[in-house]
Amino acid sequence: MSTTADVIVVGAGIIGAACAYRLAERGLKVRLLEAASAAARGSTGKSAAGVRVQFTEAANVLLSWHSIQEYRQMPEAGYRPTGYLFLVPEEAWESHLRGVELQRGLGVPVEVYGLEAAQRWFAFEPEGLAGATFGPADGVVDPHGICIEYLRRARSLGAELHLETELLRAERRGRMWRLDTSRGAFEAPVVLNAAGAWAGEVGRRAGLNIPVQPARRMVFATAPLPQPLSGPLTIDLSSGFYFRPEGERLIFGKSNPADVGFAEGMDWSWLEPTLEAGMLRFPWFERLALDHRASWWGYYEVTPDHNPILGWMPGVEGWVNACGFSGHGVQQAAAVGRLMAEEIVDGRARLIDIDALRYERFSRAVEALERHIV
Incomplete structure (x- = not known):
C-alpha cells in the first residue's frame, strides 16, 4: 500500500521544514521523508549559525533579508544581531x-x-x-530551534514527518510520483527535493541530474x-x-x-x-x-556557481528543487519556505524574483557567481 499526499518533501532539515510548514499553511497534505533518525541532523545541526545580508547577488541579499525579518519575530530562532x-x-x-x-x-x-x-x-x-x-542586522541564530519550530507548526497543520525513511528510488507514473523508501511506498503529484548535501543523490535515484555535491x-x-x-x-x-x-x-x-x-x-x-x-x-x-x-x-551542499537551485525542474513534471545553498541554507530558509509554497500552489514564486536561481541557468553560457562565499 502506498501513502499519498499532495506534496512529498524529501529532507527534514531547516529548508524542508520551512517548506513543509508553508505548504501545509496553504492547505496541502504534506509528508516529509527523512533518512536520519531525527530532524536537523545534517547541515542544519552542524551549521556555524550565521545570518547575513552581505551578498553580491540581489536574489541572495533578499533571501537572507526576508528570512532575518522572520527570525526576528521567532523566539525559537534565538536571533542575535551581532553583525x-x-x-x-x-x-x-x-x-x-x-x-x-x-x-x-x-x-x-x-x-x-x-x-x-x-x-x-x-x-x-x-x-x-x-x-x-x-x-x-547580520548575526547568529539557533538553526536547530528554527527547524524544530517549523516542524511543530507544520505538524499542527496536518503535515506528517517520517523518520528513518530513506528514498531508494522515484519515478513518475502518470500524474503521480511514486517514491519507494526503506519504510514503504509514497505517492504524490509533487516532490520537493530539500535533501541538502544528499540532494544530488536524491536526484540520481529519480533519474535526474541535479548538480549538488x-x-x-x-x-x-x-x-x-x-x-x-x-x-x-x-x-x-x-x-x-x-x-x-x-x-x-x-x-x-x-x-x-x-x-x-x-x-x-x-x-x-x-x-x-x-x-x-x-x-x-x-x-x-x-x-x-x-x-x-x-x-x-x-557538510555544505555546493553547486557549480555557489547559488541555490530553486523552483520547478525543467522538462520534469511535478519535481521542485530547493537545494544547493552552498552554506547559506540556514540564513535563507524562511524566505525559501514562502517562495516554494508560492511556486507549488500558485505556479510561480512571487515574493522574490528567483529566475537567476532556477535550474535553467546551467544551460546558459554565463552563470551568475556569488562572490561572498565563506
Whole structure:
C-alpha cells in the first residue's frame, strides 16, 4: 500500500521544514521523508549559525533579508544581531563597494569602515587591506530551534514527518510520483527535493541530474578564554579565514575547496593551514588554545556557481528543487519556505524574483557567481 499526499518533501532539515510548514499553511497534505533518525541532523545541526545580508547577488541579499525579518519575530530562532565584519583586500575594494551599493539599494543596512575604525572589536594586521564593511542586522541564530519550530507548526497543520525513511528510488507514473523508501511506498503529484548535501543523490535515484555535491567543512573551537570576547563574525576576504565569539570561546574556520564528497569526521590536518591564515591577519590567535572536543564538522551542499537551485525542474513534471545553498541554507530558509509554497500552489514564486536561481541557468553560457562565499 502506498501513502499519498499532495506534496512529498524529501529532507527534514531547516529548508524542508520551512517548506513543509508553508505548504501545509496553504492547505496541502504534506509528508516529509527523512533518512536520519531525527530532524536537523545534517547541515542544519552542524551549521556555524550565521545570518547575513552581505551578498553580491540581489536574489541572495533578499533571501537572507526576508528570512532575518522572520527570525526576528521567532523566539525559537534565538536571533542575535551581532553583525558580520568583512575585511576587504585592496584589489577587491572597488567591486566590494559595488556590492554595498546593491545591498543598500535593496533596503538592507550596511556600513563602510576605514581600517582603524574596523578595529573597534578585534585587532588585526591591516597590510593589503583597503577597508571593511559591517552588517548591523547580520548575526547568529539557533538553526536547530528554527527547524524544530517549523516542524511543530507544520505538524499542527496536518503535515506528517517520517523518520528513518530513506528514498531508494522515484519515478513518475502518470500524474503521480511514486517514491519507494526503506519504510514503504509514497505517492504524490509533487516532490520537493530539500535533501541538502544528499540532494544530488536524491536526484540520481529519480533519474535526474541535479548538480549538488557535498563538501566537508571544519569548525574549530578554542578553549574557554580568560576573558570572553564579544563582537561580529569577522571574515578576512583575502584568505577566507573567519571567526566569531561563541559563549566563552571563539569558533573559527576556513573552507578547504578540495574537501568534496561524503568524507566523515574531523580533518585535523586542515587545522594548520587554517591557523596559518588566521595568524597572518590576527597574530593574537597564536596565544589561544584549541579544544578538540568542542570542534565539529559538517557538510555544505555546493553547486557549480555557489547559488541555490530553486523552483520547478525543467522538462520534469511535478519535481521542485530547493537545494544547493552552498552554506547559506540556514540564513535563507524562511524566505525559501514562502517562495516554494508560492511556486507549488500558485505556479510561480512571487515574493522574490528567483529566475537567476532556477535550474535553467546551467544551460546558459554565463552563470551568475556569488562572490561572498565563506
